[in-house]
Amino acid sequence: MSITANDPKRKTWLDIPKNTDFPIQNIPFGVFLTRDDIITIGTRIGDFAIDLGALHQLGYFEGIPLTDDIFLQDTLNDFISDGKKTWRLVRNRIAEIFDEKNDALKNNQEHRNVVLFTLDEIEMQMPVQVGDYTDFYSSKEHATNVGSMFRDKENALLPNWLHIPVGYHGRSSSIVTSHIPIHRPKGQTMPEGAKEPVFGPSKQIDFEMEMAFITTDANLLGEPIPVDEAEDYIFGMVMFNDWSARDIQKWEYAPLGPFLAKNFASSISPWIVTMDALEPFRTKGPEPEKKLMSYLKYTGKKSFDINLEVFLQPENGEENLLSKTNYKYLYWNMSQQLAHHTINGCPVNSGDMMASGTISGPTPDTYGSMLELSWRGEKPVQLKDGSLRSFIEDNDTVIMKGYCENESIRIGFGEINTKILPVFEPKKK
Numbered sequence: 013m014s015i016t017a018n019d020p021k022r023k024t025w026l027d028i029p030k031n032t033d034f035p036i037q038n039i040p041f042g043v044f045l046t047r048d049d050i051i052t053i054g055t056r057i058g059d060f061a062i063d064l065g066a067l068h069q070l071g072y073f074e075g076i077p078l079t080d081d082i083f084l085q086d087t088l089n090d091f092i093s094d095g096k097k098t099w100r101l102v103r104n105r106i107a108e109i110f111d112e113k114n115d116a117l118k119n120n121q122e123h124r125n126v127v128l129f130t131l132d133e134i135e136m137q138m139p140v141q142v143g144d145y146t147d148f149y150s151s152k153e154h155a156t157n158v159g160s161m162f163r164d165k166e167n168a169l170l171p172n173w174l175h176i177p178v179g180y181h182g183r184s185s186s187i188v189t190s191h192i193p194i195h196r197p198k199g200q201t202m203p204e205g206a207k208e209p210v211f212g213p214s215k216q217i218d219f220e221m222e223m224a225f226i227t228t229d230a231n232l233l234g235e236p237i238p239v240d241e242a243e244d245y246i247f248g249m250v251m252f253n254d255w256s257a258r259d260i261q262k263w264e265y266a267p268l269g270p271f272l273a274k275n276f277a278s279s280i281s282p283w284i285v286t287m288d289a290l291e292p293f294r295t296k297g298p299e300p301e302k303k304l305m306s307y308l309k310y311t312g313k314k315s316f317d318i319n320l321e322v323f324l325q326p327e328n329g330e331e332n333l334l335s336k337t338n339y340k341y342l343y344w345n346m347s348q349q350l351a352h353h354t355i356n357g358c359p360v361n362s363g364d365m366m367a368s369g370t371i372s373g374p375t376p377d378t379y380g381s382m383l384e385l386s387w388r389g390e391k392p393v394q395l396k397d398g399s400l401r402s403f404i405e406d407n408d409t410v411i412m413k414g415y416c417e418n419e420s421i422r423i424g425f426g427e428i429n430t431k432i433l434p435v436f437e438p439k440k441k
Contacts, residue, residue, distance in 0.1 A: 017107035020420035028058025033424020040283035136282035140363035150344035154372035183275035199260035214257035221380035224252035234357035242347040327407035
């Protein structure tokens, strides 16, 4: 079945900004609270949110096998479980409904009043219930930088890194959407020169510029997913900020890896951009430096040209561009990640989220974390107001933006906008 929604010549009858992240060729999926306090599944074109539950009830998806309540739920999990054929049929139909040549909804003001919302009339929610979350470590540049800091340049990469997509399982309950502020966490740290750990607020809060993909029901217990079939089970992608407390992490990570340093919060962009929408932006990833085992060998282009930007905004201050990187720098692509994740028979479910790990490029202006940008705090970053940052301070806001662009079209993810609040203080009774 062809992806008719991707036609670069298609235009919409909606009045949308020229360089929007959300042209009619995007059609992402999300969940939002409406002006009537109803949670619904929807999509977005330009600066309009579209209630797919209402659109379905009004008969606009006639001919597509959908249950009556598929869009009347508070997560996308069941819709994602319907599989790739259904996703494509629905997305193609939405493109037809909002095509400038289609007058059915365009000329029905009563239906438009029910279906369309401006962005100030909605509140975005978590798009999926995340059952399981995995964080990979797939950027060679990032892994090399961190290894150089904490070991030495000659042994920056551990022996396994060029052979397997390294990852760990994280906490899904603390994944939140953009605009939800995060409190500075407390934990144990080992100060330089100290003989015993101390307890208190983390002094080294960091962001990590990542992307994450969301899966559908993929396999039975014991059944691996072949690398060249992996994308059939991937619904779409979001930007992902995996917040980190570097000082807590340094003390706790041996021997089992990150724990409290990571599980206090991760932030995502609320609209899931489908793999179909990203199809025009396929590209080659880095060539493998070691011979790959057969289950990790793939055919075709499995990476994507996604521009990523990170900004820091002090309280009442201006945005400061910190980094410009790209998803295509990743050494291990998502097909390899999913194939490796399931090679031992680990089952994957609808709504599972798998993050890329920090995405860093080859030059300092493409590093994806403050740990690298300030080089472990040794080279603080100067902001426009003259202040310096080694890590993120209280009341700083970190903003991440992502988009794909070619000569015909721009497909964006919107942004993640997150403010760091001081340590949580319980209210006095």
